[in-house]
Amino acid sequence: MASLLPKYTSLSHAKQLQAHLITTGQFQFRICPSRSKLLELYTLSFDSLSFAIHTFCQILTPSTNDWNAILRGLIGSPAPTDAFLCFSESIQLHSHIVRKGFLADALLGTTLVDLYAKVGDLDSAERVFDEMVKRDIASWNALISGFAQGSKPTEALALFKRTEIMGFKPNEITVLGALSACSQLGAFKEGEKIHAHIREERLDMNVQVCNAVIDTYAKCGFADKAYLVFESMSCKKSLVTWNTMIMAFAMHGDGCKALELFEQMGQAEVDPDAVSFLALLCACNHAGLVEEGYRLFNSMEKSGVTPNVKHYGSVVDLLGRAGRLQEAYDVINSMPMVPDLVLWQTLLGACRTYANVEMAELVSQKLVEMGSNSDGDFVLLSNVYAAQKRWADVGRVRNAMKIRDVKKVPGFSYVEEKGVIHKFCNGDKSHESWREIYAKLDEIRFRIKEYGYLAETSFVLHDIGEEEKENALYHHSEKLAVAFVLISSSTGTPIHVIKNLRICGDCHAMIKLISKIYGREIIVRDRLRFHRFKQGYRSPEIFFLIKEKSADPFVESFRWKPQKNVANGYFFNGQAVNPIPVPFEIRYPDKQLPALLSDTNLNII
DNA sequence: CTAGGGTTAG
Numbered sequence: 001m002a003s004l005l006p007k008y009t010s011l012s013h014a015k016q017l018q019a020h021l022i023t024t025g026q027f028q029f030r031i032c033p034s035r036s037k038l039l040e041l042y043t044l045s046f047d048s049l050s051f052a053i054h055t056f057c058q059i060l061t062p063s064t065n066d067w068n069a070i071l072r073g074l075i076g077s078p079a080p081t082d083a084f085l086c087f088s089e090s091i092q093l094h095s096h097i098v099r100k101g102f103l104a105d106a107l108l109g110t111t112l113v114d115l116y117a118k119v120g121d122l123d124s125a126e127r128v129f130d131e132m133v134k135r136d137i138a139s140w141n142a143l144i145s146g147f148a149q150g151s152k153p154t155e156a157l158a159l160f161k162r163t164e165i166m167g168f169k170p171n172e173i174t175v176l177g178a179l180s181a182c183s184q185l186g187a188f189k190e191g192e193k194i195h196a197h198i199r200e201e202r203l204d205m206n207v208q209v210c211n212a213v214i215d216t217y218a219k220c221g222f223a224d225k226a227y228l229v230f231e232s233m234s235c236k237k238s239l240v241t242w243n244t245m246i247m248a249f250a251m252h253g254d255g256c257k258a259l260e261l262f263e264q265m266g267q268a269e270v271d272p273d274a275v276s277f278l279a280l281l282c283a284c285n286h287a288g289l290v291e292e293g294y295r296l297f298n299s300m301e302k303s304g305v306t307p308n309v310k311h312y313g314s315v316v317d318l319l320g321r322a323g324r325l326q327e328a329y330d331v332i333n334s335m336p337m338v339p340d341l342v343l344w345q346t347l348l349g350a351c352r353t354y355a356n357v358e359m360a361e362l363v364s365q366k367l368v369e370m371g372s373n374s375d376g377d378f379v380l381l382s383n384v385y386a387a388q389k390r391w392a393d394v395g396r397v398r399n400a401m402k403i404r405d406v407k408k409v410p411g412f413s414y415v416e417e418k419g420v421i422h423k424f425c426n427g428d429k430s431h432e433s434w435r436e437i438y439a440k441l442d443e444i445r446f447r448i449k450e451y452g453y454l455a456e457t458s459f460v461l462h463d464i465g466e467e468e469k470e471n472a473l474y475h476h477s478e479k480l481a482v483a484f485v486l487i488s489s490s491t492g493t494p495i496h497v498i499k500n501l502r503i504c505g506d507c508h509a510m511i512k513l514i515s516k517i518y519g520r521e522i523i524v525r526d527r528l529r530f531h532r533f534k535q536g537y538r539s540p541e542i543f544f545l546i547k548e549k550s551a552d553p554f555v556e557s558f559r560w561k562p563q564k565n566v567a568n569g570y571f572f573n574g575q576a577v578n579p580i581p582v583p584f585e586i587r588y589p590d591k592q593l594p595a596l597l598s599d600t601n602l603n604i605i
Numbered sequence: 606c607t608a609g610g611g612t613t614a615g
């Protein structure tokens with residue numbers, strides 16, 4: 001009977017079988033394979049989960065297989081949380097059976113761990129995992145992946161280490177979860193160890209594993225190592241492989257290599273998808289390749305890919321960054337879909353860069369209408385005003401923030417030092433060595449002033465004293481992190497810092513000088529990309545802010561111009577000015593977290 | 606003689 005089931009093509013056929021089982025009495029058998037198959041069919045094939053649950057509830061003694069079928073169906077449903085909530089009512093009746101049953105059954109337990117993890121209840125997932133009597137590698141995988149995908153990479157990595165201690169051998173899926181955690185944390189050394197294990201166990205025959213390795217190296221700041229893996233892969237490259245590598249170059253600001261890879265991808269007869277184009281546009285954005293990016297965007301339809309809201313977002317960013325605000329505005333207004341918050345926020349960021357008050361006001365109005373309550377939006381607008389010294393308007397915006405109870409997302413950074421990850425918040429004094437760290441910062445502050453460094457306080461929201469602004473800037477988490485590494489390791493190894501928000505212009509300028517004075521390579525990974533500082537140079541591309549002629553004498557107009565392999569510094573009015581820390585990248589903001597400016601502007605009362 | 610765990614994205 002069970003073997004016939006896959007041949008059933010409609011719900012009514014399956015119901016006929018159910019009727020047969022009921023009338024012959026088989027339906028209430030303690031173990032009835034056909035019944036389990038039937039449930040599975042209902043949940044997976046016929047998309048009628050509620051009917052499956054209804055049927056399941058009529059079973060007096062559900063077998064493990066029945067539970068598995070239902071739980072799997074719930075995991076795959078479009079609203080797993082709702083389904084789970086409605087199901088938990090009936091689950092209570094059977095809970096004692098479940099307890100006895102699943103504790104001894106690794107499969108059912110694992111499914112339950114996965115279910116809890118997928119609905120976002122990681123505490124329950126962990127509890128079920130702890131209570132399981134029998135576990136195998138898949139049980140560990142379920143929780144590791146759950147942590148990794150639920151933004152708990154530290155827990156994922158800790159569990160991964162425990163896996164080996166407990167004598168389980170990590171397989172392809174284990175390393176995928178662990179690598180995902182490493183890439184989120186930027187834990188390079190851990191990632192490297194996992195990569196070694198992968199090679200030893202020949203897990204690199206799996207494309208997905210290779211892709212994850214490439215992604216991890218890229219997100220830990222090593223595009224070159226990522227490319228090495230990409231190049232020497234023994235298994236067949238998938239579309240995701242290409243996309244991941246293009247994205248890796250994009251993140252490192254290497255637009256040319258990203259475009260080159262796209263060419264090669266075409267030669268390898270791999271058709272690009274929406275992600276490929278997103279990666280390419282992102283690459284053009286970070287490398288300042290405005291025309292190239294715009295051309296690519298317009299060529300998408302020809303490749304059979306319809307631009308989605310993210311592609312439009314990228315193009316708005318591209319145009320906005322180039323100072324083509326009106327064009328960016330027109331793109332948003334002519335989009336075939338409804339523009340979302342992020343699009344307007346991107347444009348507002350560009351307005352801030354080019355100090356365009358009129359457009360900033362217009363865009364802010366849109367954001368307010370759309371119900372934005374993001375701190376970054378308010379801060380950006382007030383920055384536009386502050387740049388023009390319109391303090392009354394600044395006060396108005398600040399008031400609006402107070403009324404709406406707008407909260408700042410706190411910035412934090414972390415570094416890996418001797419295998420331990422240290423986390424710092426802005427103005428953090430909770431680290432055991434905080435006194436030494438602050439003393440080091442004072443030393444740095446003194447030394448970089450000799451190099452003509454001036455704190456960039458022009459972004460600061462309030463009309464407060466310069467010294468106060470300077471202090472606010474000095475305690476940014478990334479500076480604390482860098483100072484910490486400088487006091488704890490004297491070797492010349494590169495310093496890797498990971499930050500949750502975007503790096504601010506001042507930190508960028510200061511870290512650049514630290515790199516030069518202390519002779520250390522410093523790599524900062526922020527919310528969106530990498531910044532690599534080597535002996536005071538930022539490679540591979542440096543952006544210059546060029547002042548352009550403007551029709552309105554009161555409005556200054558700027559343009560970003562990428563320059564390759566030039567000593568770091570900025571041109572202003574055609575003259576080299578060093579080291580005025582103009583943030584070379586005003587990319588704002590990201591999905592969940594506010595960027596650059598909210599991080600710069602402390603003391604929002 | 607089956608079932609559970611899986612990579613890229615403004």
